[in-house]
Amino acid sequence: MSDGFAYTLSMVLDDKALSIQLHGGCDLEASLVSLHALAETLxxxxxxxxxxxxxxxxxxxxxxxFSKVADAYCTDFPEKFPVAFVYRxxxxGRAIFMTRRLEETGRPSRAFESAEAxxxxxxxxxxxxVLPPAGGTGQSGASLGAAG
Incomplete structure (x- = not known):
């Protein structure tokens, strides 16, 4: 597997949800920047x-x-925003940790072994x-940064 980070984005569930498939290796600083950009997009x-x-x-x-990554999900993502994780x-252990942290902050979360589930x-x-009225048209083309 390549050490370089890459991701694939797609809209799923009749364009109501975003799917992000991560590939390669991870970097803490790049991951946090990417998660903040993702939170702004959301x-x-x-x-x-x-x-x-x-x-x-x-x-x-x-x-x-990883706790810092979980903090970004728990503080930056919209309230009550559901997140499903697919893990190997x-x-x-990290999947359980993340879903528990999100659940504690009122964000529905579960981890699964398959994308279908x-x-x-x-x-x-x-x-x-309902989006805030001052937001304009959104940022559908926003980049997620270098890592997730």
């Missing part, structure tokens, strides 16, 4: 849920670093979002 667009697929991602953060077996759950969590 705040300015009517996206109702997120599928984060870590299945092909070398998730090698130490738990202290070696990532189960994650999408099925996510579809049950979608609720139309």
């Amino acid at each position: 705040a300015n667009n009517p996206i109702e849920g997120l599928l984060m697929d870590y299945n092909k991602y070398d998730l090698t953060f130490e738990m202290e670093e 077996e070696s990532q189960v 994650a999408l099925a759950w996510l579809e049950t969590q979608l609720v139309p979002r």
